[in-house]
Amino acid sequence: MCPTRWLVGIAPLGLVGTLVLGQAATTAEPAEGVAAVTDDQRSTFGRPLVGGADPSVIKVGDLYVSAKSVDGGIAVRSASTLEGVATAPKHQVWRDTGNLGEVWAPEIVHHDGHYRIYFAAGSGAAHRMYHISSASPDTGYSTATKVALPADKWAIDGVPFTFGGQRWFVWSGWSGDTNVEQNLYIARMSGPTTTTGGRNVISQPREPWERVVGNPYINEAPQPIVDPNGQLHIVYSANGSWSSQYCIADLRLRASGDPTYVWDWYKSNGCLFGSHAPTMMPGWDPTLNVDGPGHQTFVLPRGDVAAGPPSGNRFPTMFHAVAKGTPYSWSNRYWYTGTAVWWGNTTYRRANVPGAATNVGYSLKFFE
Numbered sequence: 001m002c003p004t005r006w007l008v009g010i011a012p013l014g015l016v017g018t019l020v021l022g023q024a025a026t027t028a029e030p031a032e033g034v035a036a037v038t039d040d041q042r043s044t045f046g047r048p049l050v051g052g053a054d055p056s057v058i059k060v061g062d063l064y065v066s067a068k069s070v071d072g073g074i075a076v077r078s079a080s081t082l083e084g085v086a087t088a089p090k091h092q093v094w095r096d097t098g099n100l101g102e103v104w105a106p107e108i109v110h111h112d113g114h115y116r117i118y119f120a121a122g123s124g125a126a127h128r129m130y131h132i133s134s135a136s137p138d139t140g141y142s143t144a145t146k147v148a149l150p151a152d153k154w155a156i157d158g159v160p161f162t163f164g165g166q167r168w169f170v171w172s173g174w175s176g177d178t179n180v181e182q183n184l185y186i187a188r189m190s191g192p193t194t195t196t197g198g199r200n201v202i203s204q205p206r207e208p209w210e211r212v213v214g215n216p217y218i219n220e221a222p223q224p225i226v227d228p229n230g231q232l233h234i235v236y237s238a239n240g241s242w243s244s245q246y247c248i249a250d251l252r253l254r255a256s257g258d259p260t261y262v263w264d265w266y267k268s269n270g271c272l273f274g275s276h277a278p279t280m281m282p283g284w285d286p287t288l289n290v291d292g293p294g295h296q297t298f299v300l301p302r303g304d305v306a307a308g309p310p311s312g313n314r315f316p317t318m319f320h321a322v323a324k325g326t327p328y329s330w331s332n333r334y335w336y337t338g339t340a341v342w343w344g345n346t347t348y349r350r351a352n353v354p355g356a357a358t359n360v361g362y363s364l365k366f367f368e
Contacts, residue, residue: 054105054157054221054295055318055335057085058303060115065137067108067117072096074106074117076138082299082316082337091138093117100144101126105221105295107159109303116192118147120156125177129158131193150187150199153177157295160189161224161305163232168259169195170202170234172220181205181217184236184251186259200260203236203251209270209279210238213245221295224305227342227362231255232305235364237294238271239279241320244328246292247274248319248366252348254359266348266359273319273366281363289368290321290336291328296366298340314339317366339367 057066065078066085073095077088094117096103101123108117114133121130121144129147134140149155149171158171167189172182184203190196205217221237232253239245250268257264270281275291287293296319301307317338326332346363 055297055320056105056107057082057297057299057318058108058110059299059301060110060137063137064299065108065110065115067106067119069103069106069119073103074119074132076108076115076117078137093134093138093141094132094144096121098144100130105157107157107297107303109160111160111162111302112192115141116160117141118158118160120158122154125154125174125179127154127156128152129155129171133192145193147193147195149173149185149195150197154179155185156182157221159222159224160192161303163224163226163259163305168224170222170224172218172222172236173199175201179216181214182220184219184222184234186234188260197260200262202234202259202262202265203267205238207267207269210249212276212279213240213243215240223296223298225298225300226306227252229255229361231361232259233362233364234265235272235296235298237296241292241294242330244275244291244322245279246294246320247271247276247279248294248296250363252359252361252363254355255361263354266350268363269349272364275321275324284365287321287324287368289324291324291326292333293319293321293336293338293366293368295320296338314341314367316340319366336368340364341367 063078064082064085067076075090075092077085079085079088100121104120106117106119115137116133118131120127130144131147132141132144153174155171155173160169169189170186173185183201185199186202187195187199188197203219205219211217219236223235225233234251238249249271251265254264268281271279273293275287277286296317299316317340320333322328322332343363343365347358347360349358
C-alpha cells in the first residue's frame with residue numbers, strides 16, 4: 001500500500017528470485033523520505049525491471065496478468081511467463097481523475113468472465129476499497145465504484161474469493177476511526193461491490209510475535225487460499241512493514257468452520273516466512289537472503305483460491321523484502337518471485353479462548 005514507486009535491480013536470490021521490483025514509503029505508517037523514481041527507470045545494474053509494490057498476479061489461460069498502482073492510477077501487464085511480467089508493456093487502465101487520493105495495493109481476479117481489480121484509495125482515515133472491471137485484461141475498465149463494506153471504516157488490502165458456495169471479501173481495517181491497530185475482517189458479498197450482513201473480525205495482532213514492532217500493530221495483506229483438505233486459509237502479514245520484523249503468518253479455518261466466527265480460526269504459532277528466528281514458528285527457519293518478507297500473493301489460475309496446486313508441489317508466490325546487508329527501509333524493498341509448498345500435519349495451538357486448544361492440518365512453507 002504505497003503511493004510512490006521506484007525501481008532498482010538486484011541479482012537473483014534463493015530458489016527463484018528472478019523478478020525484483022521496488023517499493024517506496026506509505027503515508028499509512030511512520031514517515032520516511034523516499035526518492036521519486038519513474039516507473040520504468042532502468043536499474044543501476046543495467047537491467048530494465050518495472051517498479052512496483054503490493055504484488056498481485058494471476059494466470060488466465062496462457063497469460064500471467066498483474067495489476068499495480070502507478071502514475072496516479074492502476075496499470076496492468078500481461079506476459080506468457082511469470083518473470084516476463086516485469087518487462088511486459090504497461091497498460092494504464094485507470095487514473096484517479098476524481099481525486100480519491102493515494103491508490104494502494106490493487107488486487108486482480110478473473111470472475112464471472114471479467115477481470116476485476118480491487119484497490120484502496122483515499123487520504124489518511126479516508127481510505128476505502130474500490131472496484132473496476134473489464135472483459136479484457138488491459139483495456140476497457142469501468143469507472144471506480146466504492147465497495148460497500150459493513151461499518152464503512154478505514155479499509156485496505158481487500159480481496160474477494162469464493163468458498164463454500166459463497167462469495168466473500170477479506171480486508172485489513174480499523175475497528176474505529178483512529179489508527180490504533182489493523183485487524184483482518186471478513187464479510188459475505190452479494191455482488192461485485194456489495195456485501196450482506198456485518199463485518200466480522202477474524203484476526204487481531206495480539207500474539208507476542210506479531211507485536212514486536214507496532215504503533216500501530218498490524219495484520220494486513222490477507223491472501224486466501226484453500227488447502228488440499230478443502231480448508232480455507234488466510235495468509236497475512238504482521239508487524240510493521242517499516243521494520244525487518246515484517247513477516248508472513250497464517251490463519252486456518254477449522255474443518256466445517258464458520259468463516260465469520262473468530263474462534264473457528266486457528267493462527268500459526270509464529271511467522272511462517274520471516275527473517276528473525278525468535279518470531280518464527282517452531283520448525284520454520286528464517287530467511288537466508290532477504291529481510292522482512294511480506295505482502296505476498298499466490299499466483300493462482302484466475303485468482304481462484306480453490307484452484308491451488310496439489311499437496312507436495314511447489315507453486316509460485318511473490319513477496320516484498322529487502323536484500324540482506326541492505327539497510328531496511330521502504331526505499332530498499334523489492335518484489336521477488338518465490339515458491340511455497342503445502343506442509344501437512346501441522347498443529348496450531350492456542351489457549352484461554354473458546355473451542356479446542358489445538359488444530360491439525362496443512363500449513364505452508366515459503367522459499368526464497
